[in-house]
C-alpha cells in the first residue's frame with residue numbers, strides 16, 4: 001500500500017486519506033452498535049453475504065435502502081437484503097454464492113460509481129452465522145410438533161407469487177393488517193362452512209393452487225389444504241397471540257412467509273413459556289401436534305425484530321399464506337381437551353377468533 005500511495009498525487013492522497021477515515025469511522029460505528037470489535041465484524045474470506053457498512057436506515061445523507069436494493073438486485077445471484085434496525089446505518093445483502101457477492105464487492109467497495117451519484121460504499125464479506133441470514137432452525141424440542149423448512153420456495157417462485165399478489169383487488173383491513181381468503185367457503189362469523197362474507201373466491205387463483213399442489217406432493221401424509229388466508233402486514237403490524245380454532249381446521253396449519261422475515265412468538269399454554277423464532281422469507285412453518293393445539297402463536301406489533309443470533313433488523317412489509325383444511329363437520333379429535341373449543345366456549349381476553 002505504501003508504494004501505491006507514493007504514486008498518488010498530493011490531492012489524490014488527501015482524497016484517499018479522507019475516504020479511509022470515513023471507512024474507519026463507519027466500521028467503528030457498526031462495531032459499537034453490534035457490540036463487537038471491528039476485527040470480529042467481517043470475514044477476510046469471500047462469502048455469499050456482504051455488508052454495506054455505510055448505507056441503511058440511520059445513515060445520514062446516505063443511500064436509501066430501497067435505492068440500494070434496486071441497484072444490488074440487478075446483479076446476478078441477488079437473493080435478499082436486510083436492513084438493520086432504525087438508527088443502524090448498515091445493510092446486509094445475500095447472494096446465491098460467493099462469486100456473485102465478489103463481483104458486487106469489487107464493483108462498489110471504496111469506489112464512486114454512477115449508480116449512487118458518486119457516493120462511495122464500504123463493502124465487506126460477512127460470515128453467515130454473524131449475519132441476519134444465519135440459518136434459523138427452531139428445534140422441534142423447543143416447540144414440539146413444529147415443522148420448519150427454510151427456503152421452501154425459490155427466489156423466482158417468491159417473485160412470481162408477489163407479483164400475482166400485487167394484482168389482487170379488495171384487500172380487507174383487519175386489525176392493522178390486510179387479508180384475503182380463498183378456497184372452501186367458510187364463514188368467520190358463524191364459524192361454519194357455508195355462506196361466506198369474507199371469502200374472495202372459492203376457487204384458488206392458479207399461483208395459489210400451484211403452491212398447494214407442491215405442498216400436497218411434498219407432504220402427502222399431512223392434510224391437503226382447501227382454505228388459504230393471504231395476509232399483508234405493513235411493517236409494525238402483527239397478529240394477536242392465538243390458537244387457530246381447533247374445531248374449524250384440521251391437524252396441520254401451514255404458514256409461508258413472503259417478502260420479509262419476522263419473529264413469531266409461540267406460547268406454551270401449559271406453563272406460559274414463550275419461544276420466539278424467526279420466520280425468514282420463503283420459509284414454511286407447519287404447526288402440528290402440540291404446536292398446533294396447545295401452543296399459541298402471534299406476532300408482536302413492532303418495527304424491528306431481535307433475531308436469535310442477536311442481530312436486530314428492520315421489518316419490511318410482510319406477506320404470508322396461512323393454509324389449512326377445514327373440518328367439514330367442525331368436530332375436533334385432538335388430545336388437548338383442556339384447550340379445545342369442543343369443551344370451552346369462551347375465548348381468553350385479547351385473543352382473536354379464527355384470525
Ligand SMILES: O=C(O)CCC(=O)C(=O)O
Pocket residue numbers: 229231239244255297320321322354355
Ligand atoms: O401470517 C402469519 O404469519 C400467521 C397468520 C396466522 O397465524 C393465522 O392466520 O392464523
Ligand SMILES: [Fe+2]
Pocket residue numbers: 242243244297355
Ligand atoms: Fe394462526
